[in-house]
Amino acid sequence: MNTGELLAAARAKGLRIAVAESCTGGLLAGELTGPAGASTVFDRGFVTYSNAAKMDLLGVTTEALEIHGAVSEDVAGQMAVGALHRSEADVAVAITGVAGPGASGRKPEGRVCFGLATAQGARTETVEFGPRGRDEVRQASVAHALDLLLQAVERTP
Known part of the structure; x- marks a missing residue:
């Protein structure tokens, strides 16, 4: 997936993007802010590696963490x-x-769980990337999140 393609599509529709990351530790935000002009589209990123950060910064409930665990849809x-x-932002993705x-x-x-939220609602999915090693799982997660964002931008009127 070409990050420039996503940024151009969001820019053309006047959409802003936010990300919330755990296992990728900011790699997605880094990918989105790499191209020049990203500031017209990228609003902010939340790196919430700990459960406390997920609750404090994003409002994740204690109940969800206790019942389902941090790695859950x-x-x-x-x-x-x-x-x-x-x-x-108009569209947000979480990993x-x-x-x-x-x-x-x-x-x-x-195992990586993704969330995607827009004004039209939210959806989630789980992808089993398998035991590829830490770096490959993180890179595959970033690529998948970029695809989810592009799909959401394309579906937004």
């Missing part, structure tokens, strides 16, 4: 909605997962 959805509501090495509790390496 429920938490990813709350992260995306929180990023949308705590920014000037939370197990980059590895190894599993985290009962959740395998490579």
